[in-house]
Amino acid sequence: MSAIQVIPLNWYITLSAILFGMGVMGVLFRRNAIIILMCVELMLNAVNLSLVAFSAHHSNADGQVFVFFIMAVAAAEVAVGLAILIMIYRNTKSTDINFLNKLKW
Amino acid sequence: MIQLAWLIPVLPLLGFIIIGLAGKKLSKALVSAIGCGSVLLSFGLAVGVFLELKGTVQTVHVFDWITAGSMQLGFDLLIDPLSALFLLIITGIGFLIHVYSTGYMHDDEGYGRYFSYLNLFVFFMLLLVMGGNYVLMFVGWEGVGLCSYLLIGFWFKKEEYNNAAKKAFIVNRIGDLAFLVGIIMIYMNYGSLTYSEVFAKAENNTTLFNAIGILLFIGACGKSAQIPLYTWLPDAMAGPTPVSALIHAATMVTSGIYMITRSAIFYAPHSAEIAANVVAIVGVMTALFAATIGLFQTDIKKVLAYSTVSQLGLMFLGLGVGAFTGGVFHVMTHAFFKALLFLCAGSVIHAMSGEQDIRKMGGLKKSLPITHLTFLIGTLAISGLPPFSGFFSKDEILAHAFEHNKLYWLLGIIASMMTAFYMFRLYFLTFHGSFRGTQHQKDHLHESPKSMTIPLVILAVFAIGAGFIGLPDKKLHFLDSFLQNTYKFGHANRWIDAQKDFHSSEAYLMAAAVGLALVSIFLAWSLYKKRGVVPVDNESEMGKPQRVIYNKYYVDEIYDAIIRKPLDKISEATYRFFEIKVVDAFVNGVGNMTRRAGEGIKYMQAGTLGFYVFAMTIAVILIFIIKVF
Numbered sequence: 183m184s185a186i187q188v189i190p191l192n193w194y195i196t197l198s199a200i201l202f203g204m205g206v207m208g209v210l211f212r213r214n215a216i217i218i219l220m221c222v223e224l225m226l227n228a229v230n231l232s233l234v235a236f237s238a239h240h241s242n243a244d245g246q247v248f249v250f251f252i253m254a255v256a257a258a259e260v261a262v263g264l265a266i267l268i269m270i271y272r273n274t275k276s277t278d279i280n281f282l283n284k285l286k287w
Numbered sequence: 288m289i290q291l292a293w294l295i296p297v298l299p300l301l302g303f304i305i306i307g308l309a310g311k312k313l314s315k316a317l318v319s320a321i322g323c324g325s326v327l328l329s330f331g332l333a334v335g336v337f338l339e340l341k342g343t344v345q346t347v348h349v350f351d352w353i354t355a356g357s358m359q360l361g362f363d364l365l366i367d368p369l370s371a372l373f374l375l376i377i378t379g380i381g382f383l384i385h386v387y388s389t390g391y392m393h394d395d396e397g398y399g400r401y402f403s404y405l406n407l408f409v410f411f412m413l414l415l416v417m418g419g420n421y422v423l424m425f426v427g428w429e430g431v432g433l434c435s436y437l438l439i440g441f442w443f444k445k446e447e448y449n450n451a452a453k454k455a456f457i458v459n460r461i462g463d464l465a466f467l468v469g470i471i472m473i474y475m476n477y478g479s480l481t482y483s484e485v486f487a488k489a490e491n492n493t494t495l496f497n498a499i500g501i502l503l504f505i506g507a508c509g510k511s512a513q514i515p516l517y518t519w520l521p522d523a524m525a526g527p528t529p530v531s532a533l534i535h536a537a538t539m540v541t542s543g544i545y546m547i548t549r550s551a552i553f554y555a556p557h558s559a560e561i562a563a564n565v566v567a568i569v570g571v572m573t574a575l576f577a578a579t580i581g582l583f584q585t586d587i588k589k590v591l592a593y594s595t596v597s598q599l600g601l602m603f604l605g606l607g608v609g610a611f612t613g614g615v616f617h618v619m620t621h622a623f624f625k626a627l628l629f630l631c632a633g634s635v636i637h638a639m640s641g642e643q644d645i646r647k648m649g650g651l652k653k654s655l656p657i658t659h660l661t662f663l664i665g666t667l668a669i670s671g672l673p674p675f676s677g678f679f680s681k682d683e684i685l686a687h688a689f690e691h692n693k694l695y696w697l698l699g700i701i702a703s704m705m706t707a708f709y710m711f712r713l714y715f716l717t718f719h720g721s722f723r724g725t726q727h728q729k730d731h732l733h734e735s736p737k738s739m740t741i742p743l744v745i746l747a748v749f750a751i752g753a754g755f756i757g758l759p760d761k762k763l764h765f766l767d768s769f770l771q772n773t774y775k776f777g778h779a780n781r782w783i784d785a786q787k788d789f790h791s792s793e794a795y796l797m798a799a800a801v802g803l804a805l806v807s808i809f810l811a812w813s814l815y816k817k818r819g820v821v822p823v824d825n826e827s828e829m830g831k832p833q834r835v836i837y838n839k840y841y842v843d844e845i846y847d848a849i850i851r852k853p854l855d856k857i858s859e860a861t862y863r864f865f866e867i868k869v870v871d872a873f874v875n876g877v878g879n880m881t882r883r884a885g886e887g888i889k890y891m892q893a894g895t896l897g898f899y900v901f902a903m904t905i906a907v908i909l910i911f912i913i914k915v916f
Binding site: 209213279280282285287 | 894
């Protein structure tokens with residue numbers, strides 16, 4: 183029995199929920215686009231954590247495969263997101279999302 | 288040979304496909320060769336079938352066609368004496384008209400298109416006649432209607448011609464509906480549509496026979512131009528003249544007669560008295576009515592058109608009084624002399640550079656000798672003078688009518704008297720007297736090319752001689768003995784007026800008919816030849832009755848007033864009420880509602896990213912809550 187299976191499943195789920203909640207809060211209440219992006223990553227990784235935990239608990243590799251996919255997609259997303267951020271910064275000299283209010287009715 | 292009968296309709300169809308697809312790339316000579324050749328081959332096959340048939344009834348099963356539930360319909364061709372006779376008429380006269388067309392249409396830009404339509408026409412007509420069940424007949428029936436539409440509107444650049452084509456199509460549709468209902472009634476009551484099965488099951492049932500008979504007859508009224516659906520035929524003169532010949536002689540209008548003769552069992556004078564009398568009365572009224580209109584027409588083709596309507600009326604009179612052989616006999620003789628007359632008229636129009644008004648013709652005897660002679664033969668035949676073919680067939684119908692009801696006979700003989708008068712009026716005005724056209728037309732006068740005159744001569748020979756296959760005596764009436772098996776088929780012969788031995792009372796009737804015809808010819812001669820009267824073209828100079836007849840009794844105007852205008856009014860009213868207030872309102876309402884809703888809630892999209900994210904999160908949480916609880 184490896185170390186990861188020794189810790190009870192509930193602990194993982196609780197930790198994952200806390201991380202996810204932190205991510206949501208960050209996205210909702212921060213105005214800096216970089217931090218928002220980081221919070222999105224945090225939410226993704228919270229999910230990853232619970233997937234890995236379930237995978238270990240059931241001794242089934244499916245969850246880990248999902249995690250790999252999510253990590254690959256997240257990497258791509260970050261690349262695009264940061265590129266957009268750079269463009270925003272060049273145009274507004276700021277990363278504050280409250281300046282991004284031109285697109286409306 | 289009979290097993291090859293399926294080739295008879297297929298050959299013209301192939302001709303249609305080849306010319307229709309490649310018509311523009313083929314040379315005119317090749318188009319003519321394919322167009323005429325396919326029909327000629329069919330004619331050869333038809334002769335072979337006719338000779339081999341020897342009056343028996345044969346069925347050729349081509350393939351299984353419709354199998355649905357209890358209904359089994361084969362693509363069966365029925366070859367019996369009746370259809371064999373029609374095959375000969377259609378392919379034989381059809382071929383002559385094709386040959387004639389190569390001359391008549393020579394300079395037309397739509398040469399290929401014309402021949403492809405012509406072949407299609409022959410195909411559908413052959414299908415109509417050969418089909419072994421009512422559905423196949425209906426397919427041919429509709430196809431013939433389509434082709435008449437295409438050919439009447441052949442010169443589609445003229446608005447007027449298009450309207451004539453549409454009129455023919457729509458008026459025919461009215462009849463077709465009744466025919467279709469009749470077919471459905473037959474299926475509901477006898478559970479089959481194959482002739483042999485239907486006629487075997489059809490037992491004396493007066494009400495049913497009357498209902499089916501009248502419905503089928505309304506269908507025949509449309510195709511065969513009887514009151515009240517005859518108005519399309521005179522207008523159908525818009526098409527090229529050989530097409531008129533084809534429609535009036537070999538195809539289309541004879542299909543009604545064929546259908547009624549085929550369904551003879553439903554018109555048995557003793558069990559389906561009402562249906563038979565309706566046929567006879569409508570027939571004789573049409574004969575009389577159209578003949579009166581023919582008296583005052585001034586367009587050479589219109590006169591012939593009304594004479595066709597009138598002759599068809601006589602045929603229906605024959606069918607209505609049980610003289611089925613007489614009706615079919617008259618179809619045959621009429622096919623010869625009417626095709627002849629129309630083709631002669633075409634030759635005249637050709638020589639006159641397109642002029643159709645007989646008031647502008649006259650004295651064409653010298654420049655068109657062959658046309659003149661053959662036209663005279665056709666006129667004598669239609670007037671019913673012995674020994675020309677029309678005499679025998681008309682006499683047979685009138686003799687049967689006399690036995691059945693003296694009034695029918697009287698009206699019939701008045702109609703044929705008028706026929707003799709207006710046909711000779713046409714003849715004298717066109718070929719005698721002095722020329723009344725322009726100098727330019729006069730210089731241009733010429734006899735038509737050989738491709739046009741040879742069919743005229745052949746048809747003239749038949750117009751003289753075809754009557755001898757039906758001499759008015761039981762033993763000498765070859766056509767009647769030939770057709771016997773058609774009537775036995777389904778026991779219709781139990782009710783049909785049998786051919787009788789010749790007796791003296793028929794001789795009196797003949798003498799009366801010939802005498803009256805001679806009187807009317809004399810009248811026409813003294814008026815239009817001796818006194819040289821030319822019909823006035825100014826309506827105000829006409830007497831009132833003449834003006835009414837000249838305008839065709841205003842029938843078109845009456846139909847316009849009682850059918851088209853009320854329909855127009857109704858659709859106008861429903862347009863105002865239903866279309867605008869209901870349909871439009873609903874469609875516009877949906878659009879307006881969406882637009883207004885968008886107008887109201889667009890302010891939520893204020894550009895604040897924080898709010899968007901917040902809304903999204905709340906929404907996800909809400910969905911989660913709803914999903915879980």
